[in-house]
Amino acid sequence: MSNTLTTVIQLTLSPAWEELTPQGSESLLKEFFSFLAGYKRVDVCAYNSQPWHPGIAYFLVCNFDSLDDYQKFWNRLNKQPLLETYAKVIDIALGVDRKVDNELKPGGHDYCSLVKLSLTDKWFSLAIQEKQSLMGELINVVDNWGQKIDVRWLDADAWTDEYTDYLLIQFTCLREYNEFWQEVRNHPYFASAYFRFRGTIMGARSPLEITTLSI
Numbered sequence: 001m002s003n004t005l006t007t008v009i010q011l012t013l014s015p016a017w018e019e020l021t022p023q024g025s026e027s028l029l030k031e032f033f034s035f036l037a038g039y040k041r042v043d044v045c046a047y048n049s050q051p052w053h054p055g056i057a058y059f060l061v062c063n064f065d066s067l068d069d070y071q072k073f074w075n076r077l078n079k080q081p082l083l084e085t086y087a088k089v090i091d092i093a094l095g096v097d098r099k100v101d102n103e104l105k106p107g108g109h110d111y112c113s114l115v116k117l118s119l120t121d122k123w124f125s126l127a128i129q130e131k132q133s134l135m136g137e138l139i140n141v142v143d144n145w146g147q148k149i150d151v152r153w154l155d156a157d158a159w160t161d162e163y164t165d166y167l168l169i170q171f172t173c174l175r176e177y178n179e180f181w182q183e184v185r186n187h188p189y190f191a192s193a194y195f196r197f198r199g200t201i202m203g204a205r206s207p208l209e210i211t212t213l214s215i
Helices: 022-038 067-077 081-086 128-144 174-185
Strands: 005-013 043-048 058-064 087-097 111-119 150-155 165-171 195-206
Touching: 005 067, 005 165, 022 043, 022 081, 043 111, 058 067, 058 195, 081 087, 087 165, 111 174, 128 174, 165 174
Parallel strands: none
Antiparallel strands: 005 058, 005 087, 043 058, 043 195, 087 150, 111 165, 111 195, 150 165
16 A cells, blocks of 8 residues: 555553453453454554553554545544543644655564654744755665664644654664664754654554454
């Protein structure tokens, strides 16, 4: 599928989740992940954020071709038993690729970081040539890490007023991710306050498998 749009859906667990037995919670997650794995019009990766962000249980990276496909997926998603009673959506980030980076590899890395950004007035005051130059330098930084880190930069400005862009960064080694991030943070693109950071969420990839409970 040649995806053009991406949505990141953040989920939190309700107090009712804590009342479930281990077998009950495992069964609900299996059914939920089976639905995600079996849905054909939207490609989904799921990440468990609980070890780092107790208030965020999972985030789902959903790639799709059209808003109609996503709307149908969203309707089915909200009918899943996990979301009907035991979890709720706390944030949705919709974005379009800025085409400055490489493709994420589903299943290719153990972790994913979601980084939310907001453009500042300082950025908008730059000439187009200056913007292109800064972006070109940043692309080179990202490309230099291409063998170890996979990055997507998505433009969310048209969809939300809370942030203008977000990054999806896939990696396997935490040390390498930290080194990559320090290099990116020190680049003039960020060091000169053209962007403000609106938050970072990290998650460990949850395998998605179709089971007998699948749709």
